[in-house]
Structure formats: C-alpha cells, structure tokens
Amino acid sequence: MSLLSINGLQAGYGPRRVLQGVDLTIGDGQILVVLGANGAGKTTLLRAISGTIPRAGTITFDGKRIDQLSARKVVAAGIAHVPQGRGTFADLTVDENIRLGAYLRNAADAKRNRERWLTFFPRLRERLAQQAGSLSGGEQQMLAITRALMLQPRLLLLDEPSLGLAPIITRGLVDVLAAIRKETAMTMLIVEQNANLALAIADDGMVLESGNVVLRDTAANLVGNDEVRRIYLGYE
Amino acid sequence: MLFANQVIDGLADGAIYASLALALAFSYRSTGIVNFAQGEMAMLSAYAVWQLMTWGLPLVPATLISIAISFAAGAALYAGLVKPLSRANLLTVVSVLIGLYLALNSLAGFLWTYSIKALPSLFPKAHLQIGPLSVSIETVGIIAVVACVLLLLYLLFERTKLGLAMRGAASTPDSAELVGVPVPAMLLIGWGIAAALGALSGILVAPRVFLNPTMMFGVIIYAFAAATLGGFDSLIGAVVGGLLVGVVENLVGTYIPWIGPDLKIVVALILIFGTLLIKPDGLFGRRKVARL
Numbered sequence: 001m002s003l004l005s006i007n008g009l010q011a012g013y014g015p016r017r018v019l020q021g022v023d024l025t026i027g028d029g030q031i032l033v034v035l036g037a038n039g040a041g042k043t044t045l046l047r048a049i050s051g052t053i054p055r056a057g058t059i060t061f062d063g064k065r066i067d068q069l070s071a072r073k074v075v076a077a078g079i080a081h082v083p084q085g086r087g088t089f090a091d092l093t094v095d096e097n098i099r100l101g102a103y104l105r106n107a108a109d110a111k112r113n114r115e116r117w118l119t120f121f122p123r124l125r126e127r128l129a130q131q132a133g134s135l136s137g138g139e140q141q142m143l144a145i146t147r148a149l150m151l152q153p154r155l156l157l158l159d160e161p162s163l164g165l166a167p168i169i170t171r172g173l174v175d176v177l178a179a180i181r182k183e184t185a186m187t188m189l190i191v192e193q194n195a196n197l198a199l200a201i202a203d204d205g206m207v208l209e210s211g212n213v214v215l216r217d218t219a220a221n222l223v224g225n226d227e228v229r230r231i232y233l234g235y236e
Numbered sequence: 237m238l239f240a241n242q243v244i245d246g247l248a249d250g251a252i253y254a255s256l257a258l259a260l261a262f263s264y265r266s267t268g269i270v271n272f273a274q275g276e277m278a279m280l281s282a283y284a285v286w287q288l289m290t291w292g293l294p295l296v297p298a299t300l301i302s303i304a305i306s307f308a309a310g311a312a313l314y315a316g317l318v319k320p321l322s323r324a325n326l327l328t329v330v331s332v333l334i335g336l337y338l339a340l341n342s343l344a345g346f347l348w349t350y351s352i353k354a355l356p357s358l359f360p361k362a363h364l365q366i367g368p369l370s371v372s373i374e375t376v377g378i379i380a381v382v383a384c385v386l387l388l389l390y391l392l393f394e395r396t397k398l399g400l401a402m403r404g405a406a407s408t409p410d411s412a413e414l415v416g417v418p419v420p421a422m423l424l425i426g427w428g429i430a431a432a433l434g435a436l437s438g439i440l441v442a443p444r445v446f447l448n449p450t451m452m453f454g455v456i457i458y459a460f461a462a463a464t465l466g467g468f469d470s471l472i473g474a475v476v477g478g479l480l481v482g483v484v485e486n487l488v489g490t491y492i493p494w495i496g497p498d499l500k501i502v503v504a505l506i507l508i509f510g511t512l513l514i515k516p517d518g519l520f521g522r523r524k525v526a527r528l
Contacts, residue, residue, distance in 0.1 A: 050414070052410070052413070052414070071413045071414065072413060072416050072417075072418060075413075075414060075415065075416040076416055080414075081414050083410070083411070083414065087408060087410060087411040087414065088408075088411070089403075089404050089407045089408050089411060089412075090407065090408065091407050091522065092400075092403060092404065092407060096400055096403075096404075099397075099400060100400055100401065100404045100412075100415055100417070101415050103397070103401055103404075103415050103416050103417050104415075104416040147415065148414075150415075151415065151416070
C-alpha cells in the first residue's frame, strides 16, 4: 500500500514549467532518494508536493487527494518539508524553533516529541537558548529536521540536507536519519547531491532529468547501475 | 527638583511616544512597511472616544470600545490595502499610505470640523507629593498604563503559542507556512495590535493637546524619532527610544531657553538625522546579515 502516489505532476515558476508530468509512488515506511542534475526539478518536486508552488496533476496521500490543498493544509495532512537552505527562524531561539514545529500539535504531544527528538540531537539540547541564526550549518540542519519531526509527520520531505556541510557532518546526519527510520519507520523522500550516502539508507532511488522520471529502481540496483555510477556516484 | 520633575514629565510624554513608536515597529517588523497613516488612525481613535461620549457613554467604556474598533480597523487596513499590495513596489505602498494619511486627516475635519475639542483625561487632576517631588496623577497614570500594556505584550510574545507563531510569521514567513502557521492571519493580528497601540497613544495625548485633526502631527514625528533611535525592527528599541526622546525633548525645552516649546520638534529631527548618520540600525536594531 503506497502512502504517496503522484500522477502526471506538472509544476513550475510563472510561465516556466519545470516538472513535465512526474509519476511516482512511495510505500509506507519507505525511503526514496531523488537524484538528478541541477535544474532537473528535484526541489520543484518537493515544493509541488508540499503545495508551496502551484501545481497540476494528482497527488494522493494516505488515500486522500492533496493536490488542491494549500501549503498549510498539506502540513496539517501530515507532510513535513525541510526546505533547501534549512529555513530556520534565525532570530528565534533553538527551543522556540522546535516549539513552533509543533504548532499544529497539542501541548502534551509537543512536550513528549521535544524530549524524544532531542535525544537524537544532543547538540541541540546544549544550545536550546541560543539564537538559531548563530548555529553552525550542521546544527541548523539538525534543527530544521527536528522542527519538521515535531509535526509528527507521516512523510518527511528533505531537500539537500547535506548542502554546504562538511562530509563528516553529513555522515553524522545520515546516521541519525537511519536511526530515526529504524525507530519510527517514517516514510521519507530525500533529494540529495551526495548520492552515495543517501542510497546507503534508501530503499529506492529515482533519477529526474529535465522534469521527467527517467529511472526508478531499488537503491541496491542503482548503486550497481553503470550509468548512475558514472553520472551520480562519481565512478569512472 | 526641577530636573527630576522634568525627567518624570519626559517619561510620561515618552510613554506616549513609545506606544506609537511600538505601533510603527510592529507593522514594520511583520510586513516591512512603515505605516505613515498610523498617527492619523490614532487621531481618529481619540475622536471615536469623544463621539461615543457625546452619545452618552462614560470615558472608560468609550476608551475600551475605541481601542477595540481600532484593532478591527488596523486588521481591515492590512486585509484591504496592505496585503493586496504586498507584491507592489515599496514606493507604491508608501504613496498609498501617505494618501491614507491625508484622507483620514480630511475625514476627521469633515466629520468633526477643524475646531478643537476637549477630551477628558483618564486620570484625576491632582498632584501626588512624593517627598520633595510634586507629580501629577496623570503623569504617573500614563506611565503605569503604558507599562501594563508592555507587560501584556511581553507575556503574549514570550509566553503564548499565538505570540510565538506571530514572531515566527514576522521572522520567516515561508518557514512559518511550512509548520502550519496561518501567516496572513498572524500579520492581520499584528496590524490590529499596532492600531490598538496607536489608539492608546492618541487617547492619552488628546487631553494634553486638545482634540483636533492635526493633533498627532508632533507626536508622530517624535514616534518616528523614537523608532529610528531604537532601531525600527526592535520592539524594546521602540520603547527605550520613546522614553529617551520624551526625556531629551523635555530637558532641552527647559534648559536651552532659545529652543523652548516652538523649536522642540527640531530635537526630534536632529535625533532622526543623528541616528541615521552614526548608527543607522538604531540602538537595538538588527543589522541585516545574509549568510550565503
């Protein structure tokens, strides 16, 4: 049973159409990694799903159509989007950022989730009173993920979590994502440049090219695929 | 003693400037727009109290109703004028708000004529003797009322979920949407609170300057000086700026005889000019830094 299924999704910016009709499904509990060159439409895909840009086509989430919903309603339906560049509230404290993530949840849930996710990110616990804008890039990414998890989402959309981070930080982040997945079986759709790392925790991967899905396979098969190895994994 | 009295009087004036400066900072912080018509809206709020009283309401209920109406008017201004213009360029928005300033000013003249009216003070006309100091109850009352309002605002922003959501919406609207905060509703409430704060300043100042359509002219200039001095996007800055401007204005008016009451307004302009020259972000303003 798929949690998210998308048919003929088109989206873009003004007159420029980026997604040319994307079809995809993600099973409940699955991690799907989206690969593709710059401008292939990876970020646009996530934005179209979360309703932050206008889109056409059908998006069914947990049995309900969400393609007509506003961004806020999509969030309420249970899809959390960690945008590219993290989008933390720079002039609020770390704790306030986390609490704001639970805006749609009641106080008891918020408190319980805050404790739960802070155990995954002990660094954030040390910095609760600090302004989010003063965090390092890696810490900001942790904060952005924690804030998204506070929603108790069924589906987590992650846009380039490793962008601008040192390899060792990225590695730590991926490990935490794997741990979260292991504990919660949360469904994730991850756009990531570091394909090697991302495919290591993913079940499936797909390749976007000029707004079309050109390849979809299991992560293991993609790692063995010659063309994927050459273009996205950096093997000669 | 004269000095201490001048400082306390200055704080009372400053509290009035602070509430109007806070109104300016509020709308600026949330939407990046300076509401040039804020002072005229405050003037209409004061007239509303007068009108309600001529219809037979006592002063305190009339004041509370006027503040509630002002909140609604501020929210309506956002929904009807500011939000539709949110993608227009800044000059357009500024022109519209200056137009609104002139329109509201003329509206007051049309409805209530340009002859001055007396609005009673919320406080009794008596003096308190504190040691060697003689302070009017009005002075103490104004400071107390504004202090209470500031405390309520502080509690709203620091202790409630609504306040946190409003700060989030003002800080990074796109991210606020992504956690499910209804951003336009938050901005609407913010403009409503701004108008209510403005109304408070208008109602507090009207008994001191008489009710007339141009009564806010001086006050809005001081409020601009206060907001500039404090840093336009800082709420604490608006309050500190307001109090400082009030005190400085009073001391200069008292001790530099050739300035006196007529040239006092120049003090505000010098403060604005000096702040922009020496510390453009004000005392508490954030310097805009972008991390790439």
